[in-house]
Amino acid sequence: MEQLAQIAFGVYTLIILCGSVLAVSAKSLVRAMVGLIATLLGVAGMYMLLNSTFLALMQILIYVGAVSVLIFFAIMLTRADAGGEEAASAPLRQNVLALLAVTVVGGVLSWLILTRPVVSSGVPVEVSIEKLGLGLLGPYGLAFELISVVLLVSMAGAVLLAWERRIGK
Amino acid sequence: MPAELIHILIDLVAVAASVGLIALVMVWVERKVAGHVQRRPGPYEVGPNGLLQPLCDALKLIGKQLFMPDHADPILYWLAPVLVFLPVLLLYMPLPVGEGLVPLDINLGLLLILAFAGLTVLALLLAGWASNNKYGLLGAARAVAQSVAYEIPLLLSVLAVAFVAGSLNLDTVVKEQGTWPWNWNIMTQPLAFLIYMVSALGETNRAPFDLPEGESELTAGFHVEYSGMGFGMFFLAEYANMVVVCSVATALFLGGWQGPVLPGPVWFLLKVSLLMLFMVLIRWTYPRVRFDQLLNINWKWLMPLAVANLLLTAFFVKLAQYTFVK
Numbered sequence: 001m002e003q004l005a006q007i008a009f010g011v012y013t014l015i016i017l018c019g020s021v022l023a024v025s026a027k028s029l030v031r032a033m034v035g036l037i038a039t040l041l042g043v044a045g046m047y048m049l050l051n052s053t054f055l056a057l058m059q060i061l062i063y064v065g066a067v068s069v070l071i072f073f074a075i076m077l078t079r080a081d082a083g084g085e086e087a088a089s090a091p092l093r094q095n096v097l098a099l100l101a102v103t104v105v106g107g108v109l110s111w112l113i114l115t116r117p118v119v120s121s122g123v124p125v126e127v128s129i130e131k132l133g134l135g136l137l138g139p140y141g142l143a144f145e146l147i148s149v150v151l152l153v154s155m156a157g158a159v160l161l162a163w164e165r166r167i168g169k
Numbered sequence: 170m171p172a173e174l175i176h177i178l179i180d181l182v183a184v185a186a187s188v189g190l191i192a193l194v195m196v197w198v199e200r201k202v203a204g205h206v207q208r209r210p211g212p213y214e215v216g217p218n219g220l221l222q223p224l225c226d227a228l229k230l231i232g233k234q235l236f237m238p239d240h241a242d243p244i245l246y247w248l249a250p251v252l253v254f255l256p257v258l259l260l261y262m263p264l265p266v267g268e269g270l271v272p273l274d275i276n277l278g279l280l281l282i283l284a285f286a287g288l289t290v291l292a293l294l295l296a297g298w299a300s301n302n303k304y305g306l307l308g309a310a311r312a313v314a315q316s317v318a319y320e321i322p323l324l325l326s327v328l329a330v331a332f333v334a335g336s337l338n339l340d341t342v343v344k345e346q347g348t349w350p351w352n353w354n355i356m357t358q359p360l361a362f363l364i365y366m367v368s369a370l371g372e373t374n375r376a377p378f379d380l381p382e383g384e385s386e387l388t389a390g391f392h393v394e395y396s397g398m399g400f401g402m403f404f405l406a407e408y409a410n411m412v413v414v415c416s417v418a419t420a421l422f423l424g425g426w427q428g429p430v431l432p433g434p435v436w437f438l439l440k441v442s443l444l445m446l447f448m449v450l451i452r453w454t455y456p457r458v459r460f461d462q463l464l465n466i467n468w469k470w471l472m473p474l475a476v477a478n479l480l481l482t483a484f485f486v487k488l489a490q491y492t493f494v495k
Contacts, residue, residue: 004171030245030298037291053277057284065287066317072294073313076306128276129337 008049016042029075037068051124054132180272184261192408196223199449206453230404233397238301241394245299250395250402253292256285257409264416265340267426267433279337282417283324286372289410290316293374293381296403297391308390311460312374312381318467319371319378325475326361326368329482330354330421339417343425353424360478362422364471366444369414371467373407376452380460415444 015038022035040063047056090098136144197212197220204211212219237246263278265271275281290312297309333354334342346353355362371378382390392403419425419440426433428440458466 028242030242030295034245034248034295053275054280057277057280061280061284061287064291065284066320069287069290069294069313069317072291072298073310073317076294076298076310076313 005049008045012042012045012049015039015045030072033068033072033075036071037064040064040068051126053126054129177273180262181258184258184272188257188261188405188409188412191412192405193223193227195408195411195445195449196226198446199452202446202449203453206450227401230401231398235399236394236396238394241301242299245295246394247399249292249296249299250399252295253289253406254402254409256288257406257413259285260410260413261416263339264413265343265420265425266437270426270434271340274340275338277337278339279327279331279342279417279421282413283327286410286413287320289406292406293391296395297381300391300394302394304387304389304393305391308381308387308393311387312391314460315371315374315378315380315463318464319368319471322364322467322471322475323368323372325472325479326358326364327417327421329358329361329475329479332479332482332486333357339420339425343420343427346424346427348424348427348429350424353422353427355422358422358478358482360474361482362418364475364478365418365422366447367466368471369418370448370451371463373410373414373448375407375411375448377455377458378463379452379457380463385457411445411448412441415441415448418444 019035019038019040019042023032023039024035026032026035040059044056044059044064047053047059200222201211201219210219212222215221215225237243260282262273263271263275263281271278293312293316294309297305297307297312300306330342331337334345336342336345342354350356370376374381380390381387382392384390387393392400395403416437419437423440423444424436425440426437428436431439
């Protein structure tokens, strides 16, 4: 079984890597979207390997089933085609900044992993939904409420944006 | 090879075979019902009462040439029909057909079905967009607005039953219900059942909510450019999804395989077929709604009702807990 888990880990990593490369490099926005979806599915697989089925299924339900469909809708409304202005390559300054961001984040992460390797890799315990729910409403109540504040802010932001445009017209 | 893997493989093959068989039977039933509703006999020539007609149709579909329109996105265009059918195989796994007859017994079976059913919308979108056709694109745009909207009351009505049963495992939900019809969840949750069935029609793109296809205005909507088995896959997936939706309704509201006298699997199949027949009858009885009507039904009726139902259910479940504990 352990060998199977290792194979699965390799497959998921490959899906995540290929998907993310496709997501940032594809000329067509919809293909980039498909790359993003592949990455999200790969991450769901990783959750599965960590023995948290609930999280994996929620990842698929929310991110693949709802969020990416909404992004897709936005793409369709803007009618961005492959030859549009977004398809032109980014200016040099942006590329340099992107490279900087990647090396800093990647550098810190890989330094952490190399200097402090994970001691054990035992099978994680499966946490039941009851425990998860009690935890979210009990000891982690503040974090849970803060997430809803983030959602509220984004909703208010969307309303504000739509409002300004209507006044402009 | 571990035994579990072989177990899953056998289940997959069985599911794939039954999906094919069910689709063949359903095509026949649908055409017969349509015929009799419109006072004509329906398919009649091939086999007894036209029973072999769908088989001939399937052979014809397989034999046809596969086309792709100019300037279509080749990868996404062929990815869509595969993507629409793949999750279907997974959706059948957590369904309890009889006592101890569950292909994949996991605690979160209901959630698994809901999560992977969302992939179907994505496939419709990809099909509509990649076809490089205005009708396809319009169909895809409608599919999104519709399925995103109807998913919410569907989830809320399912949650109400999950609250009562205290589990997301379909097998447990079935076992909580009794043998006789008055022990089934439909007696305590009639509103949730109604909301579930209406949103299920919306989610499976069945008439009167078949606006993404809407042949009178969009020719065939998202699958207008697909020929042969490309179209066949969407067709198969539609019937397969109908079976899943009806099976989940049976397990949640109609007591699943529970029933007097007859063995479990027979009851399960009987209830599922009755629900399917109901869906077919609705298709040939009601005219297609307008798009604003479709969204109004959802946002102004189903959604508030589902939320109210969920709140009431939660209140009563809590009340029952306190009174029974003390």
